[in-house]
Every structure is written in structure tokens, then in C-alpha cells.
Amino acid sequence: MNELIYQKNQFVEYLQIEKNASFLTIDQYKDDIENFFSFMMSESISSLKEVDYSLIRVYLSELHSKELSRRSISRRLSCLRSFYRFLEREQLVHHNPFLNIRMPKSENPIPQFFYEEELEHLFTVSDLTTPLGQRNQALLELLYGTGIRVSECKQLEISDIDFSLTTLLITGKGRKERYVPFGQFAADALTDYIEYGRETLLSKSNNSTHNVFLNARGGPLTARGIRMILDKMVKDAALTVDIYPHKLRHSFATHLINQGADLRSVQELLGHEHLSSTQIYTHVTKDRLRNVYMNSHPRANK
Structure with missing residues (x-):
């Protein structure tokens, strides 16, 4: 042995x-x-x-x-x-x-994603007057607003955020770095959390940390902690859907493509090495377009 x-x-x-x-x-x-x-x-x-x-x-x-x-x-x-x-x-x-040994043929399941209405409801459940509520709101806005992986999110540090250019410096798989933009909703949520909520959480710990997202004791938030936070938000929103961090990443990519973003741009934002990894989201778009066509075109159905 x-x-x-x-x-x-x-x-x-x-x-x-x-x-x-x-x-x-x-x-x-x-x-x-x-x-x-x-x-x-x-x-x-x-x-x-x-x-x-x-x-x-x-x-x-x-x-x-x-x-x-x-x-x-x-x-x-x-x-x-x-x-x-x-x-x-x-x-x-x-x-x-x-x-x-021949590899088994891989399955290509269509990625699960949130509809925009479901997400809008999720954004209303956090109590923004509390440090944990501010953290949860910033976490949700950032995961959906950038499509970053949970492993990338948990290791994000304050110095990785550029508010003037509204971009994040992300260290992805294989320690490859990429810049990812974020929008105004995420910027506002991050600003409120970092200026108020994070400072309160940090004061509960004897150790200083540069991690953006902290737990209730002031230490760095883990991947498991992020999943638990998202699960609670779904429960508070009374939604009968499953949630996991990657589902927000799937939603980010799906909504971008549905709104006309090109695959190459989405590939770069997600940090995919190969375009084939990004192409799974076109299946979702094709299904959506087919449903729109079947329900809208006067000659689609008898």
C-alpha cells in the first residue's frame, strides 16, 4: 500500500x-x-x-x-x-x-437554469438592513451577474474588484486569469456589503482576511456555505425549485445567448477553454426558439 x-x-x-x-x-x-x-x-x-x-x-x-x-x-x-x-x-x-478501454458515450444533458421571473423573486428575499442580508444579496447578484464558478467566488479578494471599470479579476481552472465585467445591480450590492455588512462580520473575527465573502463568524465563506445560503434564499422565496451555484452560472449564460450574445463572448466570460463547453447553451436557445415558433407562427400548427 x-x-x-x-x-x-x-x-x-x-x-x-x-x-x-x-x-x-x-x-x-x-x-x-x-x-x-x-x-x-x-x-x-x-x-x-x-x-x-x-x-x-x-x-x-x-x-x-x-x-x-x-x-x-x-x-x-x-x-x-x-x-x-x-x-x-x-x-x-x-x-x-x-x-x-473505450470511454462510454457521454451524456449531454440540457443545463438547468432559472427563468427570469424566478430570479427576480429571489432578489427580493434578503433583509438589506442586516450584514448577512447584504452579503447574501451581493453573493446572488455577483454569481448571476458574472457567471463565475463557486470555486472562483469563494476565493475572490477585495483587491480583485475594480469598481471604476466594474470588472473582476478571476483566477479560474488551471490558475488561468480572466477579467469579467459586472453590472450596476452587482456593483450597488457589493458596495453596500463591503462598506457596511462585511466590516461588521470582519469585526467578529480575530484574524484579518482579504476574502470578499465572509461567514457569520468573520471567516472566509466556503463552497458549502454558499450552497446553504442559496438553499435558504429559495426556501424564503417559497420557490419549489432546486438551486445550486452552477444553476446561476447556467442561467447567466442562457440569458445572455437568448438576448443575442455570441458564443465566443460567452465562452470568454465563462472561462471555458473549448467552445464545445459553451455550445450546450445553444440547445436551450433552440428549444426556446422552437416553442416560440410553434406557439406564434400561423402556419406552425393545423
Whole structure:
């Protein structure tokens, strides 16, 4: 087992130093590799050199029996393929048994998003006379107004905000930086929160922090904390919809495209490396356009 841990740690170091991978990606890779190690132990396999095609087929069967999505299975296979590619490069294994494994066809679910009326209702639930209400309003305005990821939001610092140009300096996946504009609603909410609410929250902590969003004790807000805040806002708004930070990101992109924004611009705002990642939002637009056509054109239906 010590050998496996050493090889995993070597790979993690490679991801950090050579690939400049994000903390989120590294944590996901570690989880996937450790999951595979557990499977190896259950099959009495103690070395990565012993892994072969037939063993991987058993592993795949186990993943299917757990009813994991094709996307999750594909991600785990991709991680292990990269892991073995690294081990092969370092001459720690002789071959990569994952090269001959076909990836399951990925699902392309249409992203869930909020309708504009639902969001408008959400913007009215925070008590703007309290520090936490000011924080929650700024959080909601920023997530929807910029489309940034929750991982990018939680690490946002005061120095990353330029109020004169109304832009954020965002450090995204792979520590790549990009500038994202924000609108007047987000600017007003951020100003109120930073000048009043944040100062009150910060006074409750003995430690100084530069993070924009703080918890009730004055420490940096976590990703889990952001999800809990959004869940409570939906409950307060008496909405019967699910909410998660990425749904606001989906809404941001969908509403931009519905209003005529081009894909390349949306790709840049979202920080997508490939345009194909952004193209999922065109499906939403196509569905909307088809519904408009079917309900509006005099020759659409008999």
C-alpha cells in the first residue's frame, strides 16, 4: 500500500507543478485514484503493474452496479488513464492498460437554469438592513451577474474588484486569469456589503482576511456555505425549485445567448477553454426558439 500512496503523491505533485491544475481538479483526481486503490485491495491486487484489461472490465462492472452516470464513469477512466500515462513516463509501469478501454458515450444533458421571473423573486428575499442580508444579496447578484464558478467566488479578494471599470479579476481552472465585467445591480450590492455588512462580520473575527465573502463568524465563506445560503434564499422565496451555484452560472449564460450574445463572448466570460463547453447553451436557445415558433407562427400548427 505504501508504494501505491507514493505513486499517487508523485502524480499529485506532477499535477501541481507541471500541469498547474486547480485545487478542485487535484482533489477530484485524488478521490478517483483512491477509489481505484480500494477496488484493487478488494481484488487482492497490490501493485499497479498487475492491473490488466480484464481487471478494468471488472472495475467498470462495479461502477455500473453503483448506477454511476456515464459522465462520472468517463471522468474516472480519464483520470486513471492520465495517472498511468504519468507512471509510464516515469518508468514506474511498463504499459497503460487503460489505453484499450473505450470511454462510454457521454451524456449531454440540457443545463438547468432559472427563468427570469424566478430570479427576480429571489432578489427580493434578503433583509438589506442586516450584514448577512447584504452579503447574501451581493453573493446572488455577483454569481448571476458574472457567471463565475463557486470555486472562483469563494476565493475572490477585495483587491480583485475594480469598481471604476466594474470588472473582476478571476483566477479560474488551471490558475488561468480572466477579467469579467459586472453590472450596476452587482456593483450597488457589493458596495453596500463591503462598506457596511462585511466590516461588521470582519469585526467578529480575530484574524484579518482579504476574502470578499465572509461567514457569520468573520471567516472566509466556503463552497458549502454558499450552497446553504442559496438553499435558504429559495426556501424564503417559497420557490419549489432546486438551486445550486452552477444553476446561476447556467442561467447567466442562457440569458445572455437568448438576448443575442455570441458564443465566443460567452465562452470568454465563462472561462471555458473549448467552445464545445459553451455550445450546450445553444440547445436551450433552440428549444426556446422552437416553442416560440410553434406557439406564434400561423402556419406552425393545423
